[in-house]
Amino acid sequence: MEPISFSDSPAITHIAEDGSTDLRGRPVSRLLTGGWSASLLIIGVEMTERLAYFGVSGNLVIYLTNVMQQNTATAAKNVNVWYGVASMLPLLGAFLADSYFGRYWTILFSSLIYLLGLICLTLSASLPLLRPPPCDYTSYSCPRPAAFQVVFFFISLYLVALGQGGHRPCLQAFGADQFDERDPAERKNKSSFFNWWYFGLCSGLFVLVPVVVYIQENVGWSLGFALPAAAMAIALSLFLGGTKMYRHKIPSTSPVTQIVQVFVAAICKWNVSVHSQGEGKLYGIQGLKDEKRTLLPSNQFRFLDKATIATDLDHENKTNIDWRLCTATQVEQVKLVLRLIPIWVTCLVYGVICAQTPTFFTKQGSTMDRRIIGDFKIPSANMQSFISLTVLVLVPVYDRIFVPLARSITGNERGITLLQRIGVGMFISVISMIVAAMTEMKRLQAAREYGLIDMPQVTIPLSVWWLLPQYILFGISDVFTYLGLQEYFYDQMPDSMRSLGVALYLSIFGVGSFLSSILISIIEDLSSRVMGQNWFTDNLNRAHLDYFYWLLAALNSLFLCIYLSFARKFIYKEEESNVWKDEEIF
Template sequence: MSIQMTDQFCGMQEAQKADNTTDGSVDLRGKPAVISRVGGHRSLAFTLGCIFLIRVAYDGVTYSLVLYLTRKLHINNSKAASDVSNWIASTTIFSLLGAIVADSYLGRYWTCLGSMIIHIIGLLLIITTTALPSLEPHKCTGSSVGCTETTGRRLNVFYLGLYIVGVGFGSFLPCLISFGADQYDEGHPVEVNQKSLYFSMLYVAISSGGLIGNSIIIYIEENISYKLGYAISVGFVAFALLVYISGTPYYRFQKPRSNPLARIAQVWVAAARKWRIKVSAPDNHLYEAPVEKEGIRKLVHSNQFRFLDKAAAVISSPEEVNESQRNPWKLCTVTQVEEAKFLFQVAPIWLSIVIYSTLDVQILSLFVEQAATMDNRLNKFLVPPASMSIFQILAVCVCTFTYESVLVPFVRRFTGHPRGLTMLQRIGVGLVLIVFAMLSAALVEINLVRIANNHRLHNNPTSKVPLSMFWLVPQYLLVGASEAFTDAAQFEFFYDQAPEGIRGISTSLQLTAYSVGGYLSSFLIIVVTAITRHGTNSGWISNRLNNGHLDYFFWMLMILGSLNFVSYLAFSHNYKYKKTVPDQAATDPEQRS
């Protein structure tokens, strides 16, 4: 009997071990995560629900920001557009900070938790600038044109709160994206497909949250009070915090590893120390750790960027490769070298996304300013100009659903790819669509200025041009369709292709592309304004848009986006998808493409 019970116990242990994840993740108690108990779709409602609620609050501030700056703080159009671009850029820069903290010290779970608390603090500070008489913007009777621009403590406290929100949201987003993907084990055949679906659902959740933020929250801000709108945003973030904590027993956790930036720096230093040596037979003379640690899979050595292979070259005594004695600043593993190579390999793709985001960010600034000059009546209902982005969000949701349910099965017949198109092909589709969005914006602006001139409204900043704001719908739909292809594929690409040790950095890298794109947009606006505004000429981006040539700026962006797509074709064609040990080339669907 005892022998039989022992055999049964051992059999149960073996079965449970077989059901453990292969990526080193653990459950709440710190034990190896069991696939049938934690993670997977069990955690989906909590992670996606959390990001949905956070996005409602964030977009409720973001999409009305340019109008708050111009109408309440009385900042001129070009400076307001530049400030919005700078804030968006800074917000995504903070994602890099969040990724480093999560990967190296706190882990993704605790970093997400802390980021939401910071987000709430920033929103509360913004609310004080709308509630306290000593901080709220000064009133301006009549037209806001010619009002004194808000400066000093009023403006500084508002921007302080705004940038604290940026720290919170920027740190939160890459960590939660990666944390949600961590719930799916790449070594499990079923969860591999579930993870790909997760990224599509993730972007739908982000867009759906934006739909609420861009409709209900913005309507409250513009028609009732900004103070009430910002207070509701605080409530959404607080509820998101509660949802996130409620899912804790169902999560899988990845332990923090060594600092990813330090790991990459070690490769550079070790390679520089051996710059004189030649690696004649890389596969035979490069060092790799004898065992996998903390769920990090070994990467296959590649022949790209061979100068970094010197970091893993073994040139001295056997003691050099002893794990307990090895100096990582002198000798690195092949997997560590491949992590450093990854950043070089995706750099051209990253640059293409920078240009893409330069065009995409216009939906938060110039598109809104363009809408503000037009007739915003829908029967007797006045539609807030910032709420036009509802059409962008609807396009994201519809295109994502159509792609997953209709296009994937159809395109799969021709490509043989289980996802219809590869990740890079989906990004390319988005790059094309954003160019057509700029074309649509330019054509509408030409018609808008023509009508303003015919009605002698080009010098009357307070009058609405008798052209319906809904003529802007096509450009918003094109931007949304573009994001449905590009953004979801980017999230998946920068997570899936990154080695396990630098996935947080990789996810934030994709977000920093939007940051640099935002700064580039701000730079272009400043340069174009400086060059085109002289004397009585108000320039392309005038304080009175109908007296300028905003269409010229959109034409310029369209040309920039077209050149970006051409260069992207060359970069993406030469990209090679990653391999791990054992070689997965035969089974990796992306590799076959």
């Protein structure tokens, strides 16, 4: 009998070349782990988790106004602040994952916190002690909830935000990690992964979230919050079930520490010339390795290259050498991060616009005729499902038709560049706000024509389907900008900071929500003092959301122009393989 040759084993000869390991840190086979098998399971986890998240957030403004008895502006600001915190916490989750725990364990721990928050939220709507008192419709009075009820509700709500803050950036990066970029076929699959990731997410939202929202408004909030908790429990079970097939990235040094070290070292050597041969030589210039890939040196941010100069003082004093002398790899990684900042800043107004769909768009719809069959009324929050439906229709078209066609014309693997894709979506979002402003003008005109200006509780005889175009345009915009931002901030970050990259893209919507809340507060004050009429008064028939939408359209147009100027000058991450070296942008 011939001895078994382990070198001929498929599991040995097809080791992942990007440094992926199993949960114990051992090299893994591309044939037995990762790929679409693992990533599709992770997409399934994301679908159920997003059901849990949007089952809470999609109708939150209605809960705050109808149950917690908050006025429209306060509820909108509270929703925006919560969205903002929920979208900024991924920065913390990504930092912990990339620096200490790894993505797998961060996802697991954050899922448990997430589930705890949803359970507490269910209790806050179920137990008489924690549930706000119902309105007395015979006397048209609504008692205010007790202070401890409000506190318990918001603690539960922010536990949900904390849990998804660790879950979301790590899960998406973890899904992309299942493809080996050193393999040409898997590299193309990774680009498609971001499209199908969002397709799967929107599938769950379109099919199930409308059911949850309907239950919340017509059956009860206790069951309406219990369903998201059950969805999160299923998501956790699915994630644990795929443990053996996952590929893992070993956590590296804290990305924040690496970035700060480069700046400190460059400042310490502010008077050293990069081109001075007498001062020393570039340290580590031959080893520009970003994990398993080779980065090409860049000429941007040349002042940071001072951190790589080895001086006589560095040779004499080895104490704290990491804070005085950095490798060229470390400097190039920091340059990659700095390149992303202008794009991040110019996309913030897009984040502000996205904050309107679960707040003012939903309140608009609640004043309109929502009947679809007989006396059956669609909840206004369910109009958001048409964003998901648009994405479901367009993602396969984009991935299977548009990308191959554009690839044959441009020669670019993605069809068009990432920044072109983002810019197209931002332009469409400007159009969506213009359409939203015109639709709101139509709604206010109907209220005046039927004498309902001072009757906010009466349904305006204008079909809610007038809002459909703005939701569809938002969906089209998402296919370009939202998905483009996902891939851009993952792809252009250093390999060891990719969870942080996903968190940075999510923070656009977090900061956008904060800015929306601040903008609402400023406009509330100015419109009341200057015009004598609050744009966001509780009586939407006397409010002026149309003015607000016109303002957002103008701001987004301005920032789009600034974005284009930065996009034209952007230099993509160049690697030794130089796959995208010849990309042209705008």
